[in-house]
Amino acid sequence: xxxxxxxxxxxxxxxxxxxxxxxxxxxxxxxxxxxxxxxxxxxxxxxxxxxxxxxxxxxxxxxxxxxxxxxxxxxxxxxxxxxxxxxxxxxxxxxxxxxxxxxxxxxxxxxxxxxxxxxxxxxxxxxxxxxxxxxxxxxxxxxxxxxxxxxxxxxxxxxxxxxxxxxxxxxxxxxxxxxxxxxxxxxxxxxxxxxxxxxxxxxxxxxxxxxxxxxxxxxxxxxxxxxxxxxxxxxxxxxxxxxxxxxxxxxxxxxxxxxxxxxxxxxxxxxxxxxxxxxxxxxxxxxxxxxxxxxxxxxxxx
Amino acid sequence: xxxxxxxxxxxxxxxxxxxxxxxxxxxxxxxxxxxxxxxxxxxxxxxxxxxxxxxxxxxxxxxxxxxxxxxxxxxxxxxxxxxxxxxxxxxxxxxxxxxxxxxxxxxxxxxxxxxxxxxxxxxxxxxxxxxxxxxxxxxxxxxxxxxxxxxxxxxxxxxxxxxxxxxxxxxxxxxxxxxxxxxxxxxxxxxxxxxxxxxxxxxxxxxxxxxxxxxxxxxxxxxxxxxxxxxxxxxxxxxxxxxxxxxxxxxxxxxxxxxxxxxxxxxxxxxxxxxxxxxxxxxxxxxxxxxxxxxxxxxxxx
Numbered sequence: 001x002x003x004x005x006x007x008x009x010x011x012x013x014x015x016x017x018x019x020x021x022x023x024x025x026x027x028x029x030x031x032x033x034x035x036x037x038x039x040x041x042x043x044x045x046x047x048x049x050x051x052x053x054x055x056x057x058x059x060x061x062x063x064x065x066x067x068x069x070x071x072x073x074x075x076x077x078x079x080x081x082x083x084x085x086x087x088x089x090x091x092x093x094x095x096x097x098x099x100x101x102x103x104x105x106x107x108x109x110x111x112x113x114x115x116x117x118x119x120x121x122x123x124x125x126x127x128x129x130x131x132x133x134x135x136x137x138x139x140x141x142x143x144x145x146x147x148x149x150x151x152x153x154x155x156x157x158x159x160x161x162x163x164x165x166x167x168x169x170x171x172x173x174x175x176x177x178x179x180x181x182x183x184x185x186x187x188x189x190x191x192x193x194x195x196x197x198x199x200x201x202x203x204x205x206x207x208x209x210x211x212x213x214x215x216x217x218x219x220x221x222x223x224x225x226x227x228x229x230x231x232x233x234x235x236x237x238x239x240x241x242x243x244x245x246x247x248x249x250x251x252x253x254x255x256x257x258x259x260x261x262x263x264x265x266x267x268x269x270x271x272x273x274x275x276x277x278x279x280x281x282x283x284x285x286x287x288x289x290x291x292x293x294x295x296x297x298x299x300x301x302x
Numbered sequence: 303x304x305x306x307x308x309x310x311x312x313x314x315x316x317x318x319x320x321x322x323x324x325x326x327x328x329x330x331x332x333x334x335x336x337x338x339x340x341x342x343x344x345x346x347x348x349x350x351x352x353x354x355x356x357x358x359x360x361x362x363x364x365x366x367x368x369x370x371x372x373x374x375x376x377x378x379x380x381x382x383x384x385x386x387x388x389x390x391x392x393x394x395x396x397x398x399x400x401x402x403x404x405x406x407x408x409x410x411x412x413x414x415x416x417x418x419x420x421x422x423x424x425x426x427x428x429x430x431x432x433x434x435x436x437x438x439x440x441x442x443x444x445x446x447x448x449x450x451x452x453x454x455x456x457x458x459x460x461x462x463x464x465x466x467x468x469x470x471x472x473x474x475x476x477x478x479x480x481x482x483x484x485x486x487x488x489x490x491x492x493x494x495x496x497x498x499x500x501x502x503x504x505x506x507x508x509x510x511x512x513x514x515x516x517x518x519x520x521x522x523x524x525x526x527x528x529x530x531x532x533x534x535x536x537x538x539x540x541x542x543x544x545x546x547x548x549x550x551x552x553x554x555x556x557x558x559x560x561x562x563x564x565x566x567x568x569x570x571x572x573x574x575x576x577x578x579x580x581x582x583x584x585x586x587x588x589x590x591x592x593x594x595x596x597x598x599x600x601x602x603x604x
Contacts, residue, residue, distance in 0.1 A: 116446070
């Protein structure tokens with residue numbers, strides 16, 4: 001086996017510039033400090049910092065006098081109903097599969113274990129979350145296609161398309177950059193030819209950037225982070241946040257709030273997902289859709 | 303072997319929502335059109351469209367009266383000199399390796415062959431370009447680190463760091479979204495905690511978005527695309543473009559122009575790379591640095 005590194009010659013001029021012998025000859029040059037690292041760039045893992053967002057307003061505090069850009073009422077994207085339609089179709093396919101080959105899809109859920117280690121040994125064909133680096137790399141790279149697209153981002157795109165939203169050429173802002181939602185959502189929006197900006201806890205002026213967006217997808221995990229005045233009038237808002245807020249009056253002692261200050265945003269946006277009943281049901285539908293695709297592939301069933 | 307798909311339980315509430323039996327029971331629902339696809343979202347590969355940029359000004363036309371935001375002169379980032387220092391250190395390491403274990407790094411360049419097929423069979427440990435989907439996925443995913451970072455993006459970051467630029471919290475615009483430069487550059491800037499916007503040929507108002515950036519990295523392959531009035535005064539400009547322009551007065555019959563209208567930009571930016579002599583030499587240095595790392599890993603040499 002040849003122990004040589006390999007570079008694909010994507011630029012002829014670069015090939016011409018790679019002359020190892022002449023580079024090796026540079027060893028005669030004295031070095032100022034031989035103990036210095038060759039590169040100054042730090043390790044990427046050492047750069048991993050937690051995204052700690054600035055404090056958000058009290059979720060129980062809904063100032064009625066908050067000034068929004070205008071008074072337009074947004075149409076509500078009914079994620080629950082869209083997800084139910086998809087799940088009905090999946091159920092039909094499962095039934096057809098059972099009747100044809102006597103098999104049905106199975107879904108195993110793994111908890112109590114290191115995510116990275118599991119992903120490293122997981123068969124790509126079973127990675128219905130789409131979290132494996134190969135699936136993520138293939139999502140990022142044009143000309144390639146992942147076996148599975150992560151469920152929440154896929155659900156967001158499906159919600160937009162089913163709502164008649166044209167993504168191409170739109171200015172999109174993704175708030176949050178988690179591996180499971182923010183990152184793949186930004187990659188997927190780019191594949192759909194949106195111009196994407198990614199906002200995170202180190203962004204200095206998130207409201208200013210968000211205000212320029214035609215499409216806002218927020219997955220920060222901070223209740224009421226996105227105020228009405230963060231939005232451009234007529235913006236389309238997909239709220240991935242499902243933040244439990246204590247509320248003794250509710251059946252389970254809590255209720256869910258999104259990342260978006262809904263009561264304000266609904267007066268500014270043209271289209272918005274509710275929480276709950278928006279992205280959540282679509283995420284489940286996408287997981288089942290990916291599971292069905294995985295089973296069809298495993299049993300070579302079309 | 304269990305033929306089940308696997309989902310990592312990253313949200314307890316999602317686990318609670320996944321009930322395959324109840325979903326299967328939905329088969330009793332009549333479907334409006336059984337022949338419709340379950341999802342409306344199109345295949346990602348079908349979305350791959352070429353980036354055709356709008357026409358750019360004649361590269362020979364440098365209007366002296368072009369109005370720039372101010373008259374500040376940018377400092378020039380000397381990529382050639384920085385790359386030479388790095389290559390000297392690499393050469394020293396190669397010499398040390400040869401004297402210690404009698405081995406030197408080797409670099410094979412692959413041309414005339416399908417890039418995707420080569421990447422699929424290439425050992426990750428030899429992917430010094432960092433183009434393999436696993437390397438790209440690990441570059442995208444926080445908490446992971448690729449074995450190799452693509453050379454040009456890595457060179458851009460090294461240029462910024464060696465020039466004393468603080469990336470964290472800065473607004474960065476990447477112009478161009480190629481797999482080899484634009485995409486990995488945007489991912490790398492995010493890992494360094496910049497707020498990144500990615501501009502491509504489908505972006506409607508590239509100059510407006512670029513004008514907001516503290517750091518502009520352009521890799522569109524369009525000579526003189528970025529005019530002086532695209533830049534915020536004091537912006538830092540890294541020009542990856544190396545576009546050959548016919549010029550009979552030059553030795554080889556052509557000269558290189560960047561994506562940036564240099565004569566204009568140098569009056570607006572605070573820091574800028576020249577073309578040639580900026581990113582190009584650093585790309586070569588990064589390729590050799592990755593090659594050295596690959597050889598050290600292969601021979602377990604530290």
